[in-house]
Amino acid sequence: MSRKRIPTIHDVARLAGVSTGTVSRALNARSGVHPVTRQRVMEAVNQLGYVPSVAARELAGRIESVGVMVTPRIWKYSPYFILLFEALSEALWQEGYQLVEVPMSPAGEPLQAAAGYIVLGAHDHDPRLERMSQNHPNSVLVGVHPNMFWVAPDDPGGAYAATQHLLELGHREIAHLGAAGQVGRERFEGYRQALQDYGVPYRPELVLNGAFTILPAYRAVRRAWEGGLRFSGLFAASDEMALGAIAALEDLGLDVPHDVSVVGFDDLPDLERPLTTVRQEIPAIASTAVALLKEAISRTPPRGVRVGVQLVVRETTARKR
Amino acid sequence: MSRKRIPTIHDVARLAGVSTGTVSRALNARSGVHPVTRQRVMEAVNQLGYVPSVAARELAGRIESVGVMVTPRIWKYSPYFILLFEALSEALWQEGYQLVEVPMSPAGEPLQAAAGYIVLGAHDHDPRLERMSQNHPNSVLVGVHPNMFWVAPDDPGGAYAATQHLLELGHREIAHLGAAGQVGRERFEGYRQALQDYGVPYRPELVLNGAFTILPAYRAVRRAWEGGLRFSGLFAASDEMALGAIAALEDLGLDVPHDVSVVGFDDLPDLERPLTTVRQEIPAIASTAVALLKEAISRTPPRGVRVGVQLVVRETTARKR
């Protein structure tokens, strides 16, 4: 049961009748190889099913690997983070990096060496972040931290835009379905600021608490409404929460958007409803992270970047009746 | 802002006053190097903060990397898959493999070469699986497929045990909260078989439909109960569904487990309730996948393995009143 040898660049070269250098150029460089030759090489590649060895590429200095450290428990917020993970993989690949998932020791040290690190999902004041920022200047946090490189979406701005949208539609009783943590706070701030700028008094009882996930949102909204709370607009701190809210409202016999307009946050793909929401450009966050990573690797002083965010109006909001 | 050179085995050798071969042996081999020499090498390693280059090791044939391909949309079932991902990373590392996340082309081809592949989360009859099974005999599916290597938990067995547990507690009206797809079907089969073996007639109206996730489960249970359906036991096809069901029942003023006993499936960690459930040994699934991968790499004919599953009785089931 002998193992089939994996084809290498030499096999391709032999089959195409060229040298390995040429194969490499045909594969990587935009120019410097005759179209006809390139064609022959590509055919050989397809015929053999050749795929370049990442290890060899890395050794030759063509790519480097960067470690992505994922905090455990991250799966509680999962759809968002998984999308981010995929986007990072893609963005790194584009820039000639390879994504390696590296475990983080309890003390906060990466368990594998890499050219740089990207940290996902650490808590607000996780001591491991201090550790990373001290010992690993070549790392980037997706989140906010004063003395690291960081990227984060413009949460306050997005929340502001969402609330503003509801206000512009004529709504005055606007509830907010919020969550704890730094992100939750920032989104709440945007909501509050928008109300203030439009001269609508802030009413604490209109702020409900969810947890970024769907069922707590459903229950909070249903309970609040059954308890007599009324509003014609709702800004939810995540799409999942928005879906929960909509389900609750509909189960109560209300119509979205005609009785209540709902705005979400994130713009997750493939949702069951076309949500009016604030889109996070996950690919943009990923590519910003990679750009910062390059700075971090060259030991530039750390800085943070807010990635813009965009209101997408779909079918869950309407003008107030 | 020059980047600090990463120390190599040569630097270590120079500092320790030995050859690179000796350093390598000191690091890898149990024997064949004088204790005193080894000591000197280790000191040099620590002093320089040397970490072996994974790429070079791989090129030299010491370790191999295996690609894990994650189907998009996987995040819909996410907690389970993220845990699995982490477990795989761990299990591979143990066996001297490195986990690399490799993107899958739309056609179903891995975009990076690796010693082997593990495929996660592809749909039942995904054409890309056919493709993989044809072109990449060195791959393992977590799931079930006739002509690939595959691992899967013992879904029918687990479902049987869950239902049996409810029957043994004296319940006779046992509902099933199910989901679509192969996994959903297999869990349903276990439920049905158990009823039959205990002489309890199968009543189709007791089978509710969720979608593996929490909110649809909540709504299905709530609606069914409000519609007059009654049962004293419920077997849910996933823990998330069980949580949704419990929330619904409690919102209806019922007590779990005294009015209704609920059993889940998966045994996710850190749930808000101590669920009676069927535990999937995720680490076992991961290590089985790795074991099969080794077979696959050596081109053994494909086979599938069911990993055992275990009923864990906690606080959501009770004897029928």
Add this chain to the structure above:
DNA sequence: CGTAAATTCGTAAACGCTTACAAGAATCCA
């Protein structure tokens, strides 16, 4: 048609590590 410039391609070194091989040093036993 002839020369200069541009394009294309082959050669070989380098990346960091492992390991087969051989040489040298230490140990053993008669």
Add this chain to the structure above:
DNA sequence: TGGATTCTTGTAAGCGTTTACGAATTTACG
């Protein structure tokens, strides 16, 4: 003490790729 063993170590080839360099070929142009 001397030869045979056994340990320890250095040497160098090889893993699959990229890329600087220079040779060979093609193109451009007067």
